[in-house]
Amino acid sequence: MVEGLACVRSERELFRDLSFRLGSGAALVLRGPNGAGKSSLLRVLAGLLPAAGGRVLWDGVDTTDRPGTFHRALCYVGHQDALKPTMTVAENLGFWAGLGGGGEVAPALRALGLAALASLPTGILSAGQRRRLNLARLVAAPSRLWLLDEPTVTLDSGALDRLTDLVRRHRDGGGIVVAATHADWNIGACDRLDLGAGP
């Protein structure tokens, strides 16, 4: 649940008095032109950016009060893929999954169609494959809240279908998804939030 959230970047107000509530199985799609604050809102939700006003509540508790509990329930997939080129695909995923409290790497790689690449160094992957590996964290370390920042960028249609399927199953299991996207991405019934027109 979000209450009266505001965000100011470099003295420019991106949004204010933003309030919404997401129950289990809910999805929120953030829309808006470049610079409207979609990524900033996701970073504020994750707790990476401090909110200029308002608060983010998780299970009724302010997320800044108990960040550890919130972080365990959260998986954030940002713009950057956070992969180390000298580590193999399985090692990269294994590290993040282990840190997030998960563990099973092989099923996650299969779910994103990366099983054949498991022992290759990440440095040789294409942009789409890197993105898929980043998204595999969603499967490897199951968490209730997914924060996805432009998850569909660089994905081919096959991978997009897999991702859409993952999102659907996640929501069926009671998970919550907040995704920023400017592409038309059909993830079924969802709330939409249009952020301002940008600068």
Next chain:
Amino acid sequence: MTGAFLAIVGRDLRLAFRRGGDTGSVVAFFVITVTLFPFGVGPEPNLIARIAPGVLWVAALLAATLSLDRLFRADHEDGSLDLLALSPLPLEVLVLAKTLAHWLATGVPLLVATPLLALLLNLPLQGWGVLLAALALGTPSLSLLGAIGAALTLGVRRGGVLVALLVLPLAVPVLIFGVAAVDAALMGLPATTPLMALGGLLLAALVLAPWAAAAGVRLSLES
């Protein structure tokens, strides 16, 4: 929590080992800097032996600052730092894990290279043990102080020189007690007091540096 801590240390060590550049360049810089001194001050064995503790310490200090810039920067640039900050581990513990890995990858190789250079500089044998003990106590402090500098300069595109400017003045106490310990041993005096001072500095850095560095990292995530 211990598992996550060890996972980060293991990952950073593996990355440092695979890239190889950090450990290699730090040790090579240390060896070359020390080797330059006999050429600079002339081949007078007594003079070189006299300045050996200071030369080794200053060279170790400079070599240690060389690799600090990368401590958080690589993770900052590829987005890993965001995810690390979102792990259940407190940021302070995370900083400690990364600093420990940094010390294992750069500080320990310096220790290994030291006996060779002590021999080169004609350092009397009675000073060797204390020199190694002092470096073993002093270099972790340097890594911890360096973590503060590395975290604070994350927002700067080329922070390398800035890290050195921030960290080197802070490292002066370590240098003073480090050299004092070796000098005491060379004069046949007990080196306990300066070694204990180094230990004290290490404990203080261990307690304070992760907090300061975590605050720096947090600032960089917000920009």
